[in-house]
Amino acid sequence: MNELDDMRLFVRAVAAGSLSAAGRELGFSPAVGSKRLARLEARLGVRLLQRSSRRLALTDEGAIYLERCQGILADIDDAEAELTQGRQQARGLLRVTSTVALGRRCVGPLAAEFMREHPDVTVQVSLSDALVDLIEEGFDCAVRIGGPADSRLVARRLGPNRRVLCATPDYLRRRGVPRSLEDLVDHDCILQERIATRQSDWLFMPADPSVSPSPRTVTVQGRLVTDNGEQAHDWALAGLGLVRRAVWDVVDELDDGRLVEVLPEWAGEVGPLQLVFPSRRLLPARTRLFIDALAARFEHSKDQARVRAPAPDARKAKRRR
Structure with missing residues (x-):
């Protein structure tokens, strides 16, 4: 030993x-x-x-x-x-933090189910796109993109995460479907920036490096600028332009057709989706059970299947150029 x-x-x-x-x-x-x-x-x-x-x-x-x-x-x-x-009953306050979009779509609904299944647990969900110090602020776990920078934290992988480019069917009918990255310069792009600007450099990662081995940067134009992802999401749903979002943020709209993914061959992974928590040693039952429930939800959800197989036509799209 x-x-x-x-x-x-x-x-x-x-x-x-x-x-x-x-x-x-x-x-x-x-x-x-x-x-x-x-x-x-x-x-x-x-x-x-x-x-x-x-x-x-x-x-x-x-x-x-x-x-x-x-x-x-x-x-x-x-x-x-x-x-x-193993037989300890879950009880007490469970504090969870997540990004706003993931929290509303995944973490919040699961927290409500968890609370109903465990009547002695009180659940607090804090939604913020800022990086929260779990230990300093007393959170039990967090859902994040990418691994922990703090060596005091442990990460459990929930799944891969692609950044997708999408727009409404109406916008694409009016403005045309981009067939290459170069086509983006002629489109209205919804920009996520902290300061007002009419253009932004978008970095694209290839979905299949064996087909397109190198990242590409394209300078795009747009008159709608925000530092809030949910606002960018709402503008895209209103048909006001192309938006880039993590696939977990738009998977429902992609499934029901309100948004359409374009250029899927340039939807590379931007960092795995991780569940982060301070320690796995002697976790309270409420924390351990919630972590397992959240991991199971991502593992078996239809969203995960979409992320595992992003775009089977990526090679075909590349050949057509």
Whole structure:
């Protein structure tokens, strides 16, 4: 078990910011902690941490090892939790944060169902497109695009995430369907910017790198500018232009035909959809059950099927050019 103990020391040292703090949490002296870390680095043959009198800093190798260690230790903690907490009733306040669009379409409805199934749980859902500090603000979990930048957090992948270009059928009938990225310069594009501007540089990632291996940047024009994704969404539904949104934000409209995806061969992934939470160790039953319910909802939803197979005609569209 020495290897697992050393892994746990390494993870706790990164989270706490020092070996001495990690040692206090795990019940041994700073000297023992330093010796164990040195033993771990010697066994691996790489330096994991750059140490100074004031702080610890992860090396590149340390960052890779940290992610793997978190997963291994979390699986062990989960196995123990199933035995010790499996029959514990969910109760108390569950605090969840999400981006506005995902919250309204996915997280909020699930929270309502979860509350009905667990009458002793109170659910608070905070919707914000700003990056929230889960630990400082006391949230149990968050739904985000991309992984956590904070080493104190653990991420569970919910699914891939494409950014799609779309418009209403009426707009496309009036203005024509773009057949190439170059066609976008002749279209009204709804811009998401913090300052007023009539043009923006849109970066497009290829959906299939084997067909179109390189990203492309196109300068597009538009007279509607907002810093709010929901407002951009509403303008697009009103037929006022082309908009770029994460597929999870527009999947209902794409399914029922209110919006139509264009140039699907340029709908590359912009970052996986992740469920982020402070720790998997001794999670309260309410948090653990909600995390499992949210993961199951994304795994089995029709939205996930759409994201897994974005555009089977991408190669055909490329050949027609």
